[in-house]
Amino acid sequence: MRKTLLITMVATLTCSTYSHAGEMSPGTVYAASSAIASVGSSALVSGIILSPVLLPVALVIQSVTKDKEQKTALVAARDPENKNVTMKLPLNAAEEGNLKAGDKITLEKAPEGTGAYLKKEGKALVHMVKQQESGLSTNQVIPAK
Incomplete structure (x- = not known):
């Protein structure tokens, strides 16, 4: 999650720098930063x-149960x-997080927005959403027709 946030901030700063240099219009900067924020928010929904x-x-x-093919647990x-x-x-x-049988974990509501943080020993491992809230905001592959 920190990597995604860092990438989003760097990309936004880069777009902002170009805008101040006169190479991008304010509308372009807004569109680029919105797209980056959208990608960042969908990456936050990991489970x-x-x-x-x-x-x-x-x-x-x-x-x-680990599935190395689909890279899920x-x-x-x-x-x-x-x-x-049950959580995926x-x-x-x-x-x-070295998750294994017998470990104690917690699901705590995210301070902002929807979802919860899956934590082990107070350390957030991943952001989770309920299945009915996942919709198109997850990184799920949409099958081709």
Whole structure:
């Protein structure tokens, strides 16, 4: 997430610099920065919560199934009421967080916008959204007809 934010800021600063140099009109700068912000916001939605859950919630991981072909990990967990919660997240987030059965994780509402942060030991691993909120804002591949 930090990389995406940094790239977005650098790209916006670059467009702004060109605008001040007279090479880009203000409308072009606005359009470019809007496109960059759109790409940045879609990159923030990295995982999908596949089960209904009320936030915030503490979870205990039951299993982590990694799919190296699709570069995703399916995390099955239980909440304090013993309800199952399933999440699909990027493989790199699961590996960087060293997620495994028995780990305690939390889903906390994002301070701004929609979704939640998946955290382990207080460190945010990935931004998550509920399945019904994912829509076109995720990085899902749209099949060709």
